[in-house]
Amino acid sequence: xxxxxxxxxxxxxxxxxxxxxxxxxxxxxxxxxxxxxxxxxxxxxxxxxxxxxxxxxxxxxxxxxxxxxxxxxxxxxxxxxxxxxxxxxxxxxxxxxxxxxxxxxxxxxxxxxxxxxxxxxxxxxxxxxxxxxxxxxxxxxxxxxxxxxxxxxxxxxxxxxxxxxxxxxxxxxxxxxxxxxxxxxxxxxxxxxxxxxxxxxxxxxxxxxxxxxxxxxxxxxxxxxxxxxxxxxxxxxxxxxxxxxxxxxxxxxxxxx
Ligand code: G
Ligand code: G
Ligand code: NA
Ligand code: MN
Numbered sequence: 001x002x003x004x005x006x007x008x009x010x011x012x013x014x015x016x017x018x019x020x021x022x023x024x025x026x027x028x029x030x031x032x033x034x035x036x037x038x039x040x041x042x043x044x045x046x047x048x049x050x051x052x053x054x055x056x057x058x059x060x061x062x063x064x065x066x067x068x069x070x071x072x073x074x075x076x077x078x079x080x081x082x083x084x085x086x087x088x089x090x091x092x093x094x095x096x097x098x099x100x101x102x103x104x105x106x107x108x109x110x111x112x113x114x115x116x117x118x119x120x121x122x123x124x125x126x127x128x129x130x131x132x133x134x135x136x137x138x139x140x141x142x143x144x145x146x147x148x149x150x151x152x153x154x155x156x157x158x159x160x161x162x163x164x165x166x167x168x169x170x171x172x173x174x175x176x177x178x179x180x181x182x183x184x185x186x187x188x189x190x191x192x193x194x195x196x197x198x199x200x201x202x203x204x205x206x207x208x209x210x211x212x213x214x215x216x217x218x219x220x221x222x223x224x225x226x227x228x229x230x231x232x233x234x235x236x237x238x239x240x241x242x243x244x245x246x247x248x249x250x251x252x253x254x255x256x257x
Contacts, residue, residue: 003056004041011069015042018073019240022249023092023211026225026232031250033090033124035233035241036074054096063096068108070094075123077243080120082120086250092124092154105127106145114147120150124175127153129161132171140170140211147172154211159199168206176203179233180214185221200227 012018017036023033038054041047045212057063064230071093078091091234099105112121125146132139143153154175168176178199196212203210213222215234224232238249 001047002045003053005047006045006058006092007040007053007060007062007066007141009040009172010040013043016040016069017242018070018247019242020074020077021233021240022238022246023090023231023233024214025227026215026221026239029237031089032199032231033092034078035092035126035244036070036077036094038070038094052236058096058098059097060197063098064102066097066121067099068112071109072116074110075112075118078122079116079118079252081247082118086247088119088122089250090122090124092126093116094126094156095131097128097131105142106149108148109146109151110134113151121152123151124154124158126150126177128156129158129164131160131165132167133164134152134200136167136170139167140172151196157213159195165202168208173208175209175211175231177211177213177233178229179187183212183214183220183224184216187221193223195223196229198228204228205207 019037019039020034022031023035024030025032038050040053047222054063057066063118074093076090078087078089081087081089108137113123127200145154152174153172154177155173156177157179160179172186176199178196182195186196187193209232210229211233212229213233215224215232215236217236221232221236
């Protein structure tokens with residue numbers, strides 16, 4: 001209840017921040033993009049993990065204004081990095097189920113892209129499997145309208161939800177993010193090796209690109225490379241960090257060119 005009360009005022013009190021975690025080219029370590037991750041430091045409740053407050057925001061509907069704020073902030077940031085010659089950074093933003101079911105979603109995304117001037121191809125929306133299982137035709141229609149804006153779509157936490165291979169065929173998805181639970185024990189657990197291998201071969205056949213989550217060791221990178229996995233994200237490269245710290249990660253890339 002404390003959390004709910006605090007969340008109701010968090011936007012007006014300016015208590016949110018967005019951290020960024022790099023998405024890296026597994027072949028050469030180049031930063032290709034970022035995932036925007038919401039942070040909350042509330043006046044009354046202190047720092048609260050999104051794992052705690054996002055579900056409350058989802059239940060109360062507060063996730064709509066908050067999610068819109070995150071999207072605007074992340075797009076603004078990516079456009080700013082581009083303007084400073086630090087880009088391009090493909091910006092990944094998590095979408096909640098309520099946002100996905102909002103009939104105005106596509107209009108909101110289009111408006112934010114126009115306001116911020118971010119090239120639509122630099123925005124990636126991260127969806128979860130659970131959002132895609134409901135009414136198939138409705139879902140396909142929304143995904144097509146989002147794609148028509150020129151953005152890309154990812155399935156987050158792939159393999160943990162209600163996986164249905166049917167939707168991968170029907171839905172215009174660009175990236176699959178392999179959930180970190182399948183990555184953590186690579187390359188020692190033969191079950192996880194088999195699972196990630198199967199995901200990779202399916203992705204290749206369906207022409208979906210792969211992002212491995214939770215990459216923490218060079219051994220994981222070596223194995224993921226053998227699968228043809230394009231990108232990785234995890235503590236090996238960086239934790240989610242504030243915008244200024246992310247900028248420092250981008251600079252060396254810039255100087256190398
Ligand atoms: O880094 P981490 O503790 O931030 O993330 C915890 C969980 O919160 C993850 O499942 C992540 O997807 C979710 N999360 C973080 N930021 C956002 C956001 O802006 N919107 C939504 N819907 N979920 C988020
Ligand atoms: O559900 P989602 O994939 O959006 O979750 C992102 C969460 O994963 C964030 O809480 C982030 O801090 C966490 N995370 C990112 N990289 C790693 C990692 O290498 N190891 C672990 N354990 N967690 C990670
Ligand atoms: Na995510
Ligand atoms: Mn994830």
